[in-house]
Amino acid sequence: MGVVFFLVMVSIVPFAIGPDPNLLARIGPAILWIAALLASLLCLDRLFQADLEDGSLDLFHLGRAPLELAVLAKCAAHWVTTGLPLTLAAPFLGLMLQQEETALAAVTLTLLAGTPALTLIGAIGAAATVTLRRGGLLMALLVLPLTIPVLIFGVSAAEAATGGTVSFAAPFAILCAISLGALALCPFAAAAALRSAGE
């Protein structure tokens, strides 16, 4: 689902801005990143809702393993089914956007490093809106401002690889740091929100 949305998003952009190869090559990394962000957000609102409906969430609450661990496992599963396919599809879509080899490798690498952060930050929003019937829009409103740093450093690292004033390593290291920080902190916030929602 997410990958199909990713494909559609990337393929409608040239219709809007025109098929000029130079322009596409220049803004390609940004388009790929925005499409990946929206695609991973699209799949997030069902992250905990299905579990709430069939009662698994209560079992997670009662289980011996801490809820944070269950959240982390859910996030890992979500990333494997959404973030990873997006990353794998990115080189092919990048070709459609006239990216060169180094740019393709850079975008794929930044997506690999950055999509876990998108999933983990999104999990907080998904947990906060789990009880709402149409929480998707509200979740996007809550989560999108928080994902801006990921977007900034992801795109700047991808663009630095194809020439620019900064080196690739600096923004890429910050992107990895954001992902690791999200890995350490977000499960706790999401689990806290789920506990509040369960009461």
Added chain:
Amino acid sequence: MIAFSSLANPAVFLRLTQRVLPWLGAASALLSGLGLYLVFFVSPADYQQGETVKIMYIHVPAAWLAMFAYMVMTSASLGVLVWRHPLADAAQKTAATLGAAFTFICLVTGSLWGKPMWGTYWVWDARLTSMLILFLLYLGLIALRQTMEDSPRGARIAAIMTLVGFVDIPIIKFSVDWWNTLHQPASVLRAGGPTIAAAMLWPLLIMALGATALFLALHLMAIRNEILRRRVARLTLQAAAAGEEGGAAELLEPAQ
């Protein structure tokens, strides 16, 4: 400690704030009036910017209060999560609207000031962008509170989201130091003392105090409203449960 915790009792809070509010309102009116007088008739025009520098006396206090309101919301959120206090919940809920309003004022005045000075209404400068993100955070939190009904659950979830959004506050504060872009670095609250001339600093501080008093007064009034609104909602429910149409009016009387 006992005296302090008794302040958190809603009935005591209502009584106390009723006494404090007129003073706060008067202080705000006096300070803002004095500040505006100083701004327009006493403080000098800038040698470079001319009279447009006077936008600063609205812009800077609004920016401070936009962040101050988020700090208030964050501490109220801690109150919600740790002590589960309904008053902290009311404070958190009402501060969001005020914070959004001050952020909006800050963005609009900054944009109007930017046009004559920088030649553009908007640039994607680090300070401006992080302030815009703060505005979006406020809007998201307001939307979250409007979607969740008045339940302790909604309060705690909003509190968690508030704490998560706090990452933006240090980014706003240090954005002018980390990224060297168009917005000028801090000139009042900085190590080594303010770099702004005293003739401009004093009106600015007085305006900031007046705006803070305004925020506190509006916030206290909003919390009072929230308490009364919840009391009315509860009494209406009780009256409906009692099944008497006429009973509702009777029950509402003692609440006033």
